[in-house]
Amino acid sequence: xxxxxxxxxxxxxxxxxxxxxxxxxxxxxxxxxxxxxxxxxxxxxxxxxxxxxxxxxxxxxxxxxxxxxxxxxxxxxxxxxxxxxxxxxxxxxxxxxxxxxxxxxxxxxxxxxxxxxxxxxxxxxxxxxxxxxxxxxxxxxxxxxxxxxxxxxxxxxxxxxxxxxxxxxx
Numbered sequence: 001x002x003x004x005x006x007x008x009x010x011x012x013x014x015x016x017x018x019x020x021x022x023x024x025x026x027x028x029x030x031x032x033x034x035x036x037x038x039x040x041x042x043x044x045x046x047x048x049x050x051x052x053x054x055x056x057x058x059x060x061x062x063x064x065x066x067x068x069x070x071x072x073x074x075x076x077x078x079x080x081x082x083x084x085x086x087x088x089x090x091x092x093x094x095x096x097x098x099x100x101x102x103x104x105x106x107x108x109x110x111x112x113x114x115x116x117x118x119x120x121x122x123x124x125x126x127x128x129x130x131x132x133x134x135x136x137x138x139x140x141x142x143x144x145x146x147x148x149x150x151x152x153x154x155x156x157x158x159x160x161x162x163x164x165x166x167x168x169x170x
Contacts, residue, residue: 018106082139
């Protein structure tokens with residue numbers, strides 16, 4: 001699986017937004033301030049992101065799409081172990097965030113401070129769990145659904161634990 005390839009302009013907007021959120025708070029930061037700090041117009045911001053919260057979670061839609069492709073490829077390979085493929089997909093997500101730990105730490109700090117962002121993070125985590133669960137059920141016909149759910153939840157929980165340790169500097 002390859003890394004998401006957002007444009008440098010998109011990265012600049014994400015970085016500028018996170019800097020502003022950390023410095024002055026999520027609620028106190030306007031889209032206009034983000035656009036100005038990133039050197040883009042307000043309309044460019046809204047073409048790239050739906051709103052301030054989308055900046056914080058900008059990677060996840062791309063990552064989920066890449067994981068769907070990754071797991072579809074694994075499903076077509078008769079030699080692929082579905083359990084290992086689901087775990088490998090989770091590792092790819094970790095690698096993405098670990099590739100720029102400072103950006104990931106700033107994002108984490110912002111999410112921890114804003115209840116609405118924490119709630120969105122929970123929904124996002126569930127999207128990964130559901131993707132792994134669906135993949136395992138398709139790849140392993142006859143699998144007890146409880147086993148698929150349990151494995152998907154375990155893989156996601158371990159990923160989140162290890163990622164949070166990285167983000168906290170451990």
